Structures are given as structure tokens and as C-alpha cells.
Amino acid sequence: MGLFKDSKLITDPLADNNPITIQVLGICSALAITAELEASIVMSIAVLFVLGVGNVVISLMRNIIPSKIRIIVQLVVVAALVIIVDLVLKAFAYELSKTLSVFVGLIITNCIIMGRFEAFALANGAWRSFLDGIGNAAGYGVILIIVGFFRELLGSGTLLGIKVLGDPIEKTGAYAYGYENNGFMLLAPMALITLGIIIWIQRSRNNALIED
Amino acid sequence: MSKRTDSNLYTMLFAVGMVIVVGTVLAFFASFLKPNIDENKRLEKQQNILYAMGIHENEEGTVAFISTDKVAAEFSKYIVKQLVIEGDKVIAYDEAYLIDIKKEQTRAKEGKTRKLPLFLGKKDGKIYYIVPVRGKGLWDAIWAYIAMDENMVVQGVFLDHKAETPGLGANIKQRFFMDDFIGENLLNAANEFEGITVAKGNNDPKNLEKTDNEVDAIAGATITGDGVTAMIKSELSAYASYFIDLKKN
Numbered sequence: 001m002g003l004f005k006d007s008k009l010i011t012d013p014l015a016d017n018n019p020i021t022i023q024v025l026g027i028c029s030a031l032a033i034t035a036e037l038e039a040s041i042v043m044s045i046a047v048l049f050v051l052g053v054g055n056v057v058i059s060l061m062r063n064i065i066p067s068k069i070r071i072i073v074q075l076v077v078v079a080a081l082v083i084i085v086d087l088v089l090k091a092f093a094y095e096l097s098k099t100l101s102v103f104v105g106l107i108i109t110n111c112i113i114m115g116r117f118e119a120f121a122l123a124n125g126a127w128r129s130f131l132d133g134i135g136n137a138a139g140y141g142v143i144l145i146i147v148g149f150f151r152e153l154l155g156s157g158t159l160l161g162i163k164v165l166g167d168p169i170e171k172t173g174a175y176a177y178g179y180e181n182n183g184f185m186l187l188a189p190m191a192l193i194t195l196g197i198i199i200w201i202q203r204s205r206n207n208a209l210i211e212d
Numbered sequence: 213m214s215k216r217t218d219s220n221l222y223t224m225l226f227a228v229g230m231v232i233v234v235g236t237v238l239a240f241f242a243s244f245l246k247p248n249i250d251e252n253k254r255l256e257k258q259q260n261i262l263y264a265m266g267i268h269e270n271e272e273g274t275v276a277f278i279s280t281d282k283v284a285a286e287f288s289k290y291i292v293k294q295l296v297i298e299g300d301k302v303i304a305y306d307e308a309y310l311i312d313i314k315k316e317q318t319r320a321k322e323g324k325t326r327k328l329p330l331f332l333g334k335k336d337g338k339i340y341y342i343v344p345v346r347g348k349g350l351w352d353a354i355w356a357y358i359a360m361d362e363n364m365v366v367q368g369v370f371l372d373h374k375a376e377t378p379g380l381g382a383n384i385k386q387r388f389f390m391d392d393f394i395g396e397n398l399l400n401a402a403n404e405f406e407g408i409t410v411a412k413g414n415n416d417p418k419n420l421e422k423t424d425n426e427v428d429a430i431a432g433a434t435i436t437g438d439g440v441t442a443m444i445k446s447e448l449s450a451y452a453s454y455f456i457d458l459k460k461n
Contacts, residue, residue, distance in 0.1 A: 035379025066223040073230060080234045087241050091248035094256065101375065152379070161273075183431050186379055 009131040013139035016206065019112045020143040021199045026112040030144055031191040033103065038160050040148030043103050044141030048134065050081050051113050055133030057081075058121035065122070074117040075108075082107050112140055147194050155185030255280050257309050258287040263370040264357040265290065265333040265340040273387055291342075293332040297454055299325045313346040313355070328450055333359070340367055343451055347443025350435040351375040354384065354443060364398040364448075364455050365422075366408070371440065381436030392419045392427040398448060400425060405452040407445035410437035 019025045033039045057077050058065075065073050086104050089097035107113070116136050121129040152158055157165035157174070166173015168181055184190050203209045216222060259277035262268065267290055269276040278286055294308035308329040320326040333340040339362065346355040352374035359367040369390050376382040383389055393408065400406035401423070411426040412434070419427060429437040 033378050035377070039378040064217065064226070066217045066226050068218070068223050069227060072227075076230060076234055080238060083238055084241055087245050087249070090252065091245040094252040156379070163273075186432050 006128060006131055009128060010135035010138070013132075013135040014142060015139075016209065018139045018143065018202075019115070019136050020140055020195070021202055022209065023115070025115050026110050026140055027192075027195070029103075029106045029110055030140075030147060030195060031188045032106065034144055034148040034151050034191050035155065035186045036161075037145065037148040037152045039103075040144040041141075043106070044137070044144050046085070046103055046107055047110060047113070047140055048137040049085065050078065050107055051116060051133040051137040052130055053133075054078055054081055054113060055116055055121040055129040056126050058117045059124060059126045059129035062122045070122065071114070071118070074114055077117075078108050078113055112136060143195070143198065146198060147191055150194055151185045151191060154182050155190075157181050254310070255283050258283045260357045260370045260372070261309060261331055261333075261342055261344075262286060262290060264342050264359040264368045265335060266359070266368045267335065270387070275385065275387055275390075290333050290335055291331050292334045295330045295332065297328040297330060297451070302454070305329075309344075313344055314353075317346065326450075330451065330454070341455075343448065345443050345447035347439050347447065349373050349376045349384075349439040350381050350433075351377070354436065354439055356440075356443065358393075358444070358448065360398065360455075362455065362458055364405070364452070366393045366396045366398065369393045373436070376436050377433070380430065381433040383430050383433065384436060384440060389427075389430060395422045396427060397423050397425065398444075405449050407441065407448060410441045412437075 013019055016022065020027065020030055029043065033043050054077055058074060061073070061077075082104055086097065086101075116133060120132045124132070149159070152160075153164065157163060157168060163173075165179065166175045168175050182190075217226075259280070262278055262283065263275075267278060267286060269278055277283070291309075293304060294306055296303050296305045296308050296311070309331060311327055311329045313329075316326040316328070329344060331342040333342055340359045341362065342357055342359045344355065344357050346353060348354065354371065354373040354376065356369055356371045358369050361367055371384045371390055373382060373384060376384065396408050396419075398405060398407060406425045409426050410429045412429045414424065414426045414428060416424065416426065417428050
């Protein structure tokens, strides 16, 4: 029974309580790094780890954290976790750490992380906080991957660096028929518009989400 | 009823305790992992230098270094000489590849003579002159290893960056950009040092013209591209006199 009840903690953020499309958190990183699918996936995994572990740490400390400085405490926990992850990757998975380097700062500033610490982990037990962290990070990751997919496909004609639409310079594949890459897709405004379209589709399918 | 955790004393003690605990944990991790991290960086430098002179495991469209377990042996096999140019002097120094370019640039700014490392590689009887350079991109540092022949014609480059934008400036380390430099001449028609400009609208997207001192820029990455141009110009010009001397002898 308990497991069934708690499963909503994971499924809710994936759909009707998505941190990006419903709560509109974590927008900055969603716009900044989704020009490539690979970067979206890497960022999603990094946030999944930091939010999962961070939520547990904050939840375990929730009864001893002084309320006056709780935001600072949360920030220190995120920063410390991110630095540890970065160091371990640099020592044992150097190539991966190079791909990640640019995201480290972005993870710390991701408002979803602070938001979940503040709204959930400070009031709930470790296991439930863990599920909540995983759920929200997954909800974040799904949107990132969708946006990254369309931006890379329409902007560069590639997916994960593989040329799926042919070669734009040699004019093969779709380019032979006059197709052109839309460079605008690579810039941040198109990320926002893509995100807007996702929000539009989601709300038009579920009227309960529309606010007056 | 006020909670125990609300008092000022508790708050302060908690803050102090937290800083000590977190600081200790991070310091422990940093010093414990430092040897591994330094070793990774050292091998990476060797991989980068070898990559520039065309020793890599590239397949179609990808960048693949020689694997870390083989790199030390390959490095000593192909890199026949390491030099340091300091003012007018040229000294052989076997660990020139460990010279910190950033520190040397600071020294130059302070008015001191900087050390310019230069690596001589030999592959299939041909000599490659490989130079490390460092500059500024949009967000943070960019750097490169540039392999040339004795006429300052580029034989290969490896570009890297610390924090350029993924999908835009970060693409300087992609094959389509790096390979454009191969065959480009750093000297102009009058045989003076000119550098290579990362140019928009040079009407040469396939990069067929190798003597125009230009390669095609990446759309949306203007400042990173300008950074590459400036880096090549300012850093390689310091080596130009070495190549002039080389020709005289």
C-alpha cells in the first residue's frame, strides 16, 4: 500500500506537476543547454543524482537545521555534492568530466533543486524525499530531452552528433531537395518557444491545468 | 513555544560546525583524488599533442585520442625533442609539455621573459613543430595545440575550451571545425606572419582555398571564433622569429 501511494511522488512530476512546464522552474538551464541532445541527457543525469542524494541529505538533517539559515544550508549541501561529483569524475572518468564541466555551475543554480529541498525534503522522511527528488529530476529530464531533440534535429540536422538529415555542405539527403537547417533553433529564444509549445500541448490535453 | 533550533547561539554554532564538516570533507576528497586528477591531466596533454600531429584513433567525424594506456609509449616514440624558447635562447627541456602556459602569460604581462614551449614530432620522416596556445573564448579559457611544418603551414590542430556554449562555441572541438585548419598557411603571400582568421562569409565553406588565412566560422559562435583568431595571432606570432631562424640555417 505504502509503495503504491508513494509512487505518485515519481509519476506526478512526470506529467501533471512537471517542474518545468507546470511550476516553470529550472527554465534557465532548460534554455541554455538544450541546443544538443547529448548535453540535455548529461544534464538530466547530473540533476537526477544531485537532487536524489541532496533531498535525502536535507531530509535527514531537517530536524536540526536552524530555520533562519536553512537556505544557506541547502546551498552548501548542493555545492558540496556537486564539487564531490566533479572531483570523483575528474579522477576516475576524465572524459565524462570534461563533457560535464560546463554544467557544474548550472546544477548549483538550478531552482528545481532548491525548490524541492524547501518544499518537500524539509517536511518529509528520507525515502519519500528520495522518490520526490528522482521524480522531479526525471520530469525535468524528460522536457530537456524533448527540447534538445527538436533543437538539434531542426537546428543542426543531427541527433547525438550523427547526421540524420544528410550533409548540409555536400547537399545529400534532405538537403538535396532544398531543405536548410534553421540556425535560429540553436539560439535561446527558440528554446523558449519550443518549451511554450510543449506547455500549450500539455494544457490543451488536460483542462484541469488551465488557470483562470 | 520557541524551538531549540531557533536560538541565535544554536544557529551560529550550526553554521560554524557545518563549515568545518563540509570543508573537511571537501579538502579530504580534493587531496585524496589529486594524484589521479594530475595524472589524467598529464596524459591528456600528451594525447592532445599527439592528436595535433595526426596520431589519433579518429573514425568518420569523431575525435578519438590514442588510448591512455598507450599514450606514454607513443609520446616518447613520436615526440623526438622538446624545446623551450626563452628570449633569444633555445634550450632542450624534456618536460616542456608540462609548462603552464597561463603562468607564462602572466609572467609576460609582468614584463618578464616568458618561456615558449615547442615540441618536435617526427612521423614518417616528416618533422612537425607543435605549439601550445591559450586564449579567451566567450565564457572562459580556450586553448589549442597547433602542429605546423617548417613553413608555418598548419598540419593539424586540437582545440579545446573550458566552458563555451554547448552546440555553439563548444563546437570548436568538433572535427568539422578543427579539420578546416589543416593545410592553412599562417604566413601571408609576402611570407610575413599573418595568422588564421575565423571568418564569417568568406565564401569558402568547403575551405578549398588554403592560402587565404581564413577558415569558415561557426554560426552563432562569433565571440568564440574571434577568440580563436586572437589566440592564434598573438600566441603564434611569438614563435614567428624561431621559424625565420629555422629557414636561415
